Amino acid sequence: MFRPYLSEIDFQSRVLEIGPFTKPNVPKERYKQVYYADIRSTEDVKAFYKAAGWGADPDEIVDIDYVINEHGYADTLRDVEKFDYIVATHVIEHVPQLIAWLQDLSNILKPNGKLCLSIPDKRYTFDHYRYQTTFAECFDVYTRNIKNHPARVLDEVINATKTDPAYWRVNCNDMDALHKDASLFRSAVDLYQKALADHTYMTPLHYSVFTPESFLLILYGMHKLSLLPFRCVEFYDTEENTIEFNCVLLNRPELLEPDTGMMEAEDDNLRRLLKRHQDYYSSPQYLQDQRSHEVFLDIFSEDIARLPE
Numbered sequence: 001m002f003r004p005y006l007s008e009i010d011f012q013s014r015v016l017e018i019g020p021f022t023k024p025n026v027p028k029e030r031y032k033q034v035y036y037a038d039i040r041s042t043e044d045v046k047a048f049y050k051a052a053g054w055g056a057d058p059d060e061i062v063d064i065d066y067v068i069n070e071h072g073y074a075d076t077l078r079d080v081e082k083f084d085y086i087v088a089t090h091v092i093e094h095v096p097q098l099i100a101w102l103q104d105l106s107n108i109l110k111p112n113g114k115l116c117l118s119i120p121d122k123r124y125t126f127d128h129y130r131y132q133t134t135f136a137e138c139f140d141v142y143t144r145n146i147k148n149h150p151a152r153v154l155d156e157v158i159n160a161t162k163t164d165p166a167y168w169r170v171n172c173n174d175m176d177a178l179h180k181d182a183s184l185f186r187s188a189v190d191l192y193q194k195a196l197a198d199h200t201y202m203t204p205l206h207y208s209v210f211t212p213e214s215f216l217l218i219l220y221g222m223h224k225l226s227l228l229p230f231r232c233v234e235f236y237d238t239e240e241n242t243i244e245f246n247c248v249l250l251n252r253p254e255l256l257e258p259d260t261g262m263m264e265a266e267d268d269n270l271r272r273l274l275k276r277h278q279d280y281y282s283s284p285q286y287l288q289d290q291r292s293h294e295v296f297l298d299i300f301s302e303d304i305a306r307l308p309e
Contacts (some may be wrong), residue, residue, distance in 0.1 A: 003089070004236055005116040005248050013084040016108070019091045021045075022060040025118075026087055037066040037073070052204075072100075074107035082110045089118040090244070093206040096149055098133075098218070099142040099227055102249075106229035109251040115230065117247045121238040122209035124165035129178065130155050133208040135221030142227075149207050150195035156205045157188035165243050212237050212245045213274065220270045223263075229253040231266055235273050 006025055009015060015026050015034040026034045038045055046058035068076045086105055095101045105115055122130060141149065161177040179185070210218075216235070222228035230249035238245045255262060 001118070001242055001244060002239065003116075003118055003246055005087075005114070005234065005246060009085055009087075009116075014081065014110075015085045015087060016066075016083045018086065018088040019094075020062050020064075022056055022062065024062055025089055026085075035065040036062055037068055038064045039068050040064070041067045048204075072104040074104050077108050080108075082108055083113060084110055085114050085116060087116045090120055092117055092119055093208050093210065094204065096147060096207045097141055097145075098138045098208055099222060102222075103227070103229060103256075106251050106253050111251060111253075113251045114233075115249040115251065117249070118244050119210055119215060119247065120206075120244050121211055123172065123211055124168045124238065124243045125163045126160045127156075127206055127209040128161050128168055129159040130206075130209045132211055132214040133218065134214065135218045138208075138218055139221065139225075139227075147199050148195050150192050152207050153195045153205060154188050154192040157191060158185055163243060165241050169240065215245075215247070216270060216274050220274065223255070223266055223270060226256055226258050226263075229256050231255070232270060232273065237276075 003025060009026065009031070011031055013031070013033065015031060016037055017024050017026050017034060018037050020026075020036045020038075024034075024036065028034050040048060042061065042064045045064065046061050049056045049061065050058045066076060066080070086109060092098065092101070102115075109115065120127065122128060122132060140146070158179060161179075167174075212235070216232075219228060219230075219232055229252060231252050232247065233250045234246070234248035236246040252262075255266065
């Protein structure tokens with residue numbers, strides 16, 4: 001897939017790629033100072049994919065340089081020189097605490113360093129039927145330090161479908177791909193209850209699902225509450241027959257301390273980007289997303305009320 005930010009990374013830059021898997025975007029054969037990070041060691045990543053049987057050849061998984069501990073990137077890399085770029089392809093959707101994660105990454109980037117994100121567009125993936133993540137949800141998770149997300153466990157299992165960008169682009173309201181097997185729903189409830197009972201229980205699911213619009217709205221909400229230590233300097237919409245959009249965030253930690261001039265400038269920037277997507281809000285897909293979200297609210301509210309302190 002076309003990832004436009006890769007063309008600007010020079011061969012001398014210090015680059016951290018998160019979750020490189022079998023095909024890093026920034027290969028060590030070409031770049032002199034690239035390092036790979038994951039929450040699992042090389043051996044654990046290989047064992048995980050071998051057990052999952054997802055088709056990846058464990059022997060092709062690249063070696064991990066930094067295994068991120070439970071306290072995050074800044075703690076793990078506290079004695080490591082900061083980076084010019086961080087590249088994270090199809091990573092952010094797996095992060096339970098999105099706001100805290102972005103703030104953590106800011107702390108390991110140099111001033112004006114760049115965080116380069118490739119993000120799956122839920123409309124064209126197996127997340128098609130799932131309700132999109134909102135800023136309010138992210139803020140609640142951040143404020144109450146929720147480590148996992150039982151409602152999202154349930155949502156993914158019962159609503160996951162096929163990844164087919166060409167199909168979903170012209171059949172956005174098709175419900176034929178919904179799961180029909182009642183046993184799958186019962187299994188989903190079992191996993192939900194397991195996550196509810198044990199706040200340390202984690203799965204490799206998509207804790208967040210996005211469209212380009214919903215992601216920009218999350219950034220906007222973070223910015224308005226001085227929670228976003230970045231400026232959005234590049235944004236690339238999902239291209240036809242692809243499943244991802246791309247975003248480049250410029251590290252500006254001073255935005256956590258509000259300054260009227262800088263805040264207003266970024267307000268204008270994010271609003272300008274959002275205006276490019278106004279057609280979405282009058283589309284059949286938006287109405288479907290709203291209906292899905294309303295149906296799920298009751299489950300979500302009960303889940304949040306029962307989460308461990």
